[in-house]
Amino acid sequence: xxxxxxxxxxxxxxxxxxxxxxxxxxxxxxxxxxxxxxxxxxxxxxxxxxxxxxxxxxxxxxxxxxxxxxxxxxxxxxxxxxxxxxxxxxxxxxxxxxxxxxxxxxxxxxxxxxxxxxxxxxxxxxxxxxxxxxxxxxxxxxxxxxxxxxxxxxxxxxxxxxxxxxxxxxxxxxxxxxxxxxxxxxxxxxxxxxxx
Amino acid sequence: xxxxxxxxxxxxxxxxxxxxxxxxxxxxxxxxxxxxxxxxxxxxxxxxxxxxxxxxxxxxxxxxxxxxxxxxxxxxxxxxxxxxxxxxxxxxxxxxxxxxxxxxxxxxxxxxxxxxxxxxxxxxxxxxxxxxxxxxxxxxxxxxxxxxxxxxxxxxxxxxxxxxxxxxxxxxx
Numbered sequence: 001x002x003x004x005x006x007x008x009x010x011x012x013x014x015x016x017x018x019x020x021x022x023x024x025x026x027x028x029x030x031x032x033x034x035x036x037x038x039x040x041x042x043x044x045x046x047x048x049x050x051x052x053x054x055x056x057x058x059x060x061x062x063x064x065x066x067x068x069x070x071x072x073x074x075x076x077x078x079x080x081x082x083x084x085x086x087x088x089x090x091x092x093x094x095x096x097x098x099x100x101x102x103x104x105x106x107x108x109x110x111x112x113x114x115x116x117x118x119x120x121x122x123x124x125x126x127x128x129x130x131x132x133x134x135x136x137x138x139x140x141x142x143x144x145x146x147x148x149x150x151x152x153x154x155x156x157x158x159x160x161x162x163x164x165x166x167x168x169x170x171x172x173x174x175x176x177x178x179x180x181x182x183x184x185x186x187x188x189x190x191x192x193x194x195x196x
Numbered sequence: 197x198x199x200x201x202x203x204x205x206x207x208x209x210x211x212x213x214x215x216x217x218x219x220x221x222x223x224x225x226x227x228x229x230x231x232x233x234x235x236x237x238x239x240x241x242x243x244x245x246x247x248x249x250x251x252x253x254x255x256x257x258x259x260x261x262x263x264x265x266x267x268x269x270x271x272x273x274x275x276x277x278x279x280x281x282x283x284x285x286x287x288x289x290x291x292x293x294x295x296x297x298x299x300x301x302x303x304x305x306x307x308x309x310x311x312x313x314x315x316x317x318x319x320x321x322x323x324x325x326x327x328x329x330x331x332x333x334x335x336x337x338x339x340x341x342x343x344x345x346x347x348x349x350x351x352x353x354x355x356x357x358x359x360x361x362x363x364x365x366x367x368x369x
C-alpha cells in the first residue's frame with residue numbers, strides 16, 4: 001500500500017534524471033508513483049493523496065495473480081474509497097474465437113482490466129492501461145477507459161469503460177484482486193499524470 | 197532537450213457548440229494524440245450509439261476515405277465499415293446518466309508525412325444502465341497533405357458544456 005505520494009514523487013524525479021543522463025527525453029507525462037511487488041504480499045494496491053496538478057491520469061499495470069486458480073484475474077477499481085453501488089461498467093472483449101459486450105450497472109466498483117490468473121502459464125504477466133480524463137473536475141462524474149489483455153493460452157483482450165457517479169475530484173485509487181487474494185511477485189502498478 | 201509528449205492546446209466547451217476546431221497545428225512533431233472527454237446535448241442515434249466525426253484541414257473529407265469499427269453496446273457486438281467521413285469514436289448523449297462524459301483517445305501517426313493518414317481510436321461512453329458504447333476504430337484518410345487543422349462534430353448536433361479536447365504532439369527523437 002502506498003500511503004503518501006510525496007516519497008514517490010522524489011523517486012519519479014530520480015528516474016527522469018537517470019534517463020536524461022544518456023538521452024535527453026522529457027515529457028509532460030510524469031510518473032507519480034509506481035509499486036513493484038517483491039513478494040506476493042497484497043491483493044490491494046492503493047494510490048492515495050494523488051496530486052491535483054495534472055489534466056489526466058493514466059495507470060499502467062503488468063500483473064498476475066498468485067492464487068485463486070483462474071485463467072484470468074479481474075482487477076476491481078474503486079475511486080476515493082467509495083464502495084457503494086454507484087459505479088457502472090461496460091466491456092467489449094474477445095478470446096480469440098468470439099467477441100461479446102457486457103454491462104454492469106449500480107455496481108460497487110469499476111474495472112482496472114483483466115490480467116493473468118494463477119492457473120495460466122507461469123512468469124506470464126498480463127497488461128492493462130487505464131486512462132482517467134479530467135480527474136480533478138468537480139462537475140463531471142468520473143469515467144475511465146481501459147485496454148487490457150493477455151495471450152498465449154486462455155487469451156483475452158478487453159476494451160472497458162467504468163464510471164463512478166460522483167463529481168468529486170479523484171484523490172485516491174484502489175486496485176483490488178478479485179478471483180485470488182494476492183497479486184504475484186513482480187506485478188507492477190504505475191500511476192502517471194498527464195499535463196494538458 | 198527534446199520533449200517526447202507535449203500538450204499543444206486544450207479546447208474546453210463553455211456553452212454548447214456544433215464543432216470544436218484545432219487550427220494552425222504546428223508541424224514540428226512526429227505524431228499527434230487527442231484525448232477527449234465529451235458529451236452531446238441530444239440523442240439522435242439511440243442511447244450509447246451517437247458518434248463523433250472528424251475532418252482534417254479544409255473539412256473536405258474525401259469520399260474514398262474509410263473506416264472500420266468494432267463496436268459493443270453493452271449487450272451486443274458488431275463490426276462495420278463506412279466511408280466519406282471520419283469516425284472519431286462514441287460520445288455520451290442526453291439519454292445517458294447526467295454529468296457523464298465519454299472517454300476517447302485518437303492517435304494520428306506521421307501527420308506531416310506526404311502519405312495517406314491512418315488513425316486508430318479507442319472510445320467509450322458510460323451510462324448507469326445496459327446501453328453504452330465501446331468502440332475501436334481504424335480510419336484511413338486518403339489525402340497526403342500535412343494536417344494543420346482538425347475539426348470535430350457530433351451526430352447528436354452539439355457538444356455539451358464541460359466537454360474537453362486536449363491535443364498533444366509526440367516526438368520520436
